[in-house]
Amino acid sequence: xxxxxxxQVVYKRPESLxxxxxxxxxxxxxxxxxxxxxxVLDEMQIREKxxxxxxxxxxxxxxxxxxxxxxxxxxxxxxxxATGVKRVLPDNFVFTYQGDGDLASIGMAEIIHxxxxxxxxxxxxxxxxxxxxxxxxxxxxxxxxxVTTSSPSGRDVxxxxxxxxxxxxxxxxxxxxxxxxxxxxxxxxxxxxKKAIRLAFETQVRGLxxxxxxxxxxxxxxxxxxxxxxxxxxxDHMLPMYPIGDYKVLPVLAELKL
Amino acid sequence: MSRELWxxxxxxxxxxxxxxxxxxFGYPITPQTELLEYMSERMPALGRTFLQAxxxxxxxxxxxxxxxxxARVMSSSSSPGVSLMMEGxxxxxxxxxxxxxxxxxxxGPGLGNIAPSQGDYNQIVHGGGHGDFHPIVLAPSxxxxxxxxxxxxxxxxxxxxxxxxxxxDGNIGQMMEPAEMPAMQPLRTVYPDWAVRGAxxxxxxxxxxxxxxxxxxxxxxYHLMRRWGQILANEVRYKGYFLEDADLVVIGFGTAGxxxxxxxxxxxxxxxxxxxxxxxxxxxxxxxxxxxxxxxCQAVLVTEMNSGQMLDDVLRATKGRKxxxxxxxxxxxxxxxxxxxxxxxxxxxxxxxxEDDPRQSWLKRIAPVIGL
Numbered sequence: 001x002x003x004x005x006x007x008q009v010v011y012k013r014p015e016s017l018x019x020x021x022x023x024x025x026x027x028x029x030x031x032x033x034x035x036x037x038x039x040v041l042d043e044m045q046i047r048e049k050x051x052x053x054x055x056x057x058x059x060x061x062x063x064x065x066x067x068x069x070x071x072x073x074x075x076x077x078x079x080x081x082a083t084g085v086k087r088v089l090p091d092n093f094v095f096t097y098q099g100d101g102d103l104a105s106i107g108m109a110e111i112i113h114x115x116x117x118x119x120x121x122x123x124x125x126x127x128x129x130x131x132x133x134x135x136x137x138x139x140x141x142x143x144x145x146x147v148t149t150s151s152p153s154g155r156d157v158x159x160x161x162x163x164x165x166x167x168x169x170x171x172x173x174x175x176x177x178x179x180x181x182x183x184x185x186x187x188x189x190x191x192x193x194k195k196a197i198r199l200a201f202e203t204q205v206r207g208l209x210x211x212x213x214x215x216x217x218x219x220x221x222x223x224x225x226x227x228x229x230x231x232x233x234x235x236d237h238m239l240p241m242y243p244i245g246d247y248k249v250l251p252v253l254a255e256l257k258l
Numbered sequence: 259m260s261r262e263l264w265x266x267x268x269x270x271x272x273x274x275x276x277x278x279x280x281x282x283f284g285y286p287i288t289p290q291t292e293l294l295e296y297m298s299e300r301m302p303a304l305g306r307t308f309l310q311a312x313x314x315x316x317x318x319x320x321x322x323x324x325x326x327x328x329a330r331v332m333s334s335s336s337s338p339g340v341s342l343m344m345e346g347x348x349x350x351x352x353x354x355x356x357x358x359x360x361x362x363x364x365x366g367p368g369l370g371n372i373a374p375s376q377g378d379y380n381q382i383v384h385g386g387g388h389g390d391f392h393p394i395v396l397a398p399s400x401x402x403x404x405x406x407x408x409x410x411x412x413x414x415x416x417x418x419x420x421x422x423x424x425x426x427d428g429n430i431g432q433m434m435e436p437a438e439m440p441a442m443q444p445l446r447t448v449y450p451d452w453a454v455r456g457a458x459x460x461x462x463x464x465x466x467x468x469x470x471x472x473x474x475x476x477x478x479x480y481h482l483m484r485r486w487g488q489i490l491a492n493e494v495r496y497k498g499y500f501l502e503d504a505d506l507v508v509i510g511f512g513t514a515g516x517x518x519x520x521x522x523x524x525x526x527x528x529x530x531x532x533x534x535x536x537x538x539x540x541x542x543x544x545x546x547x548x549x550x551x552x553x554x555c556q557a558v559l560v561t562e563m564n565s566g567q568m569l570d571d572v573l574r575a576t577k578g579r580k581x582x583x584x585x586x587x588x589x590x591x592x593x594x595x596x597x598x599x600x601x602x603x604x605x606x607x608x609x610x611x612x613e614d615d616p617r618q619s620w621l622k623r624i625a626p627v628i629g630l
Contacts, residue, residue, distance in 0.1 A: 018462075047457070048456055048457055048458035048459075049456040049458060050456060050457075051454055051455075051456060053323070054466075060468065063464045063466065066462075067457070067462055068456075068457050068462055069454045069455070069456055069457045069462050069463050069464070070454070070462065070463075070464045070465075070466075071323065071326050071454060071464070071465050071466065072353075072464070072465070072466035072467065072468055073319065073322075073323075073349075074319060074322075074345055074346060074349045077315070077316070077319035077322075077345075077346070080311070080315075080316040080317075080319035080320045080322075080323065081319050081320065081322055081323035081326075082323060083309070083316075083320050083323065084281070084283065084319070084320035084321060084322060084323025084324035084325075084326075084331070085323040085324060085326065085327060085454075087281060087307045087309060087320070087324065088280060088281050088307060088324045088327045088329050088331070089327055089455060089456075092455065092456050093456075109312055109313060109315070109316065110312070110315075110316055110319070112312075113311075113312035113316065
């Protein structure tokens with residue numbers, strides 16, 4: 001019996017992902033999140049009508065990695081900027097990509113009100129419990145006791161307050177169609193994260209209001225851990241504080257067969 | 259089109275509508291609020307975008323996003339609200355997208371009050387946010403001029419891809435005058451080649467104010483300054499009254515200029531050779547025109563509803579060649595024509611010295627006027 005070997009492509013760069021060498025640190029999960037977004041844009045065939053909004057933080061250069069139109073917002077203002085775009089171009093697909101300092105600290109008013117208005121935009125929220133770009137300062141999501149360069153003895157909640165759980169907070173708002181938390185620390189969770197991004201994007205395409213996926217992510221550089229240890233630290237320390245879950249999913253989305 | 263009675267704030271809103279504004283984002287603040295309220299009814303009725311933002315900070319960033327689509331967009335606010343917009347304005351300038359902002363100034367600093375003021379001159383004319391750029395600043399002194407300059411603001415913003423601020427005091431926003439509206443312009447259907455509207459049929463477009471390599475940022479700064487040079491050369495606007503034979507020249511903008519005109523007319527009736535120079539563009543400032551006036555006059559009186567913020571620009575133009583005196587009211591007080599007329603009499607009669615800082619003698623003169 002003759003054996004033939006057909007060459008089959010099983011893995012390639014999504015069309016919505018630009019061919020750009022990464023500037024992210026080794027082991028950082030931003031790259032994973034970027035790829036998942038690009039895969040979903042490809043699957044939904046919405047690249048040509050997509051306008052992304054990049055934040056200030058490590059992902060300030062997010063626009064370099066996507067082969068779609070992009071804007072770069074002021075720190076924390078991506079939801080306001082996205083609102084401006086979406087209100088003028090309601091038929092386009094508009095998403096923001098924001099870190100925890102951007103979204104949960106300086107941009108708190110903008111994210112809450114965009115969600116409260118039921119602004120028909122999608123948000124990918126990267127929670128790595130630290131400020132990456134400025135070199136490892138405390139974030140609003142930094143864990144109690146976590147050492148950062150601005151909480152050198154660990155986050156003392158009596159002095160520095162408690163971490164903010166954004167997915168839970170936003171889930172109380174009537175304007176929200178879809179808000180969930182996922183994690184990027186292992187393949188199973190990454191697959192779940194991709195499905196959540198798809199559902200968030202479907203929420204917007206179907207005009208069902210505000211959607212957000214919070215993604216627990218690693219920052220090996222500023223956590224002072226190897227990439228592998230960082231994944232373990234996320235699992236051991238972040239998951240108990242930030243449980244993976246569906247915090248608000250409109251029934252019509254829950255029933256969606258994709 | 260016939261003349262109708264228009265309130266300044268409503269008039270500027272309707273003028274923007276007729277200039278083809280596609281989206282308005284704002285936040286209520288006195289004495290600007292009628293503009294927002296007018297838009298809240300008018301814009302949706304025309305199928306255009308109106309949104310009351312959660313803050314001026316959000317409003318200007320919504321404007322920023324909407325401007326990136328190539329649509330005509332605007333916001334309006336008053337002094338404390340405009341302070342909150344400084345961040346967004348700087349990003350807009352760095353991204354080179356056209357935006358129109360109307361600032362209906364009130365008394366300050368701080369919460370101040372809601373009375374008419376010109377206290378934002380420095381923040382708007384010499385500021386407008388961090389970094390190296392200049393906005394175009396237009397200063398009307400009547401409701402009709404507020405209408406005309408609002409339309410002009412959109413045209414200049416598009417022409418130069420820059421920020422144009424219509425700087426009015428609360429007086430212009432609140433008062434009613436007969437005025438004529440321009441014809442309704444159609445909304446834009448063809449968008450500029452930089453507009454971000456989805457990469458459909460063309461390469462992706464990125465709009466950003468980040469130039470992480472200082473060499474690139476310096477090139478942007480150079481480019482902005484070259485463009486500013488064109489604006490300086492082409493867009494200076496002003497109006498002169500009774501200047502041909504004037505020995506005394508009064509310089510004032512907006513309501514202060516208008517009050518000064520009443521005083522100048524009274525002085526002319528008395529036979530005093532006095533004229534008024536009213537800058538319409540505060541930025542670009544009419545330096546050369548003022549410098550030319552200095553040769554033919556004996557003295558200059560600057561009048562403002564602030565502590566002499568434009569005075570410094572006038573002094574740059576007069577270069578110490580002629581005496582320059584200052585008379586200002588602050589804190590939301592509008593001067594009466596008689597106050598300016600008294601100053602004209604004083605300058606007309608007196609031996610005037612060239613002072614480094616005319617504010618010092620003004621502070622002495624104004625103390626009894628304000629009860630100190």
